[in-house]
Amino acid sequence: MKLYTLHRKQNLPISLQEAWEFISDPKNLSVITPDSMGFNTLSGDERKMFPGQIIHYTVTPLMGIKLQWVTEITHVKELEFFVDEQRYGPYRFWHHKHFVKEIPGGVEMEDIVHYKLPMGFLGDVMHPIMVKPKLEAIFKYRHAKLIELFGEMK
Structure with a gap:
């Protein structure tokens, strides 16, 4: 069974405080998730992220199949990073690190996701066919949505 990694960086022309306020508010996850994912938060988004926070939502990632997803915010360092x-x-297995840091003219936002698929060999076979393209599309959407919301670095 393989451990996969997805790594993305994006620079935005906003302050570190503005970036942190956006990414540390669980309600904003629905803003940067494609509508096709059927994302709906059921509980846990009532306050800004904190260690130990449990967030429960539903997603419809493939073929209209609705799935429950529960994540825990395990680490938070204000204005630097959090981990779900x-x-x-x-x-x-799903471990997602979100980093923000100030750079000249704005912020750099970085996502590092480590994940394993269920179903052993079958899951690994499905990775390049279904899972990786879906994750790539989700993060491409997020990239575009953040530019739409905050502008693009010059």
Whole structure:
């Protein structure tokens, strides 16, 4: 069973404080998730992120199949990073680090996701066919949505 990694960086022309306020508010996850994912938060988005926070939502990632997903915010360092880990959901393992740092003219936002798929060999076979393209599309959408919301670095 393989451990996969998705790594993305994006620069935005906003302040570190503005970037942090946006990414540390769980309600904004629905803003940067494609409508096709059927993303809906059921609980846990009532306050800004904190270690130990449990967020429960539904997603419809493939073929209209609605899935429950529960993540825990395991680490938060104000104005620097937070980590969410799946506790229940579609992956065998999901560990997502979100970093922000000030750069000249704005901020750099970085995502590093480590994940494993369920179903052993079959999951690994499905990775390049279904899972990787879907994750790539989600993060491409996020990239475009953040530019739409905050502008593009010059």
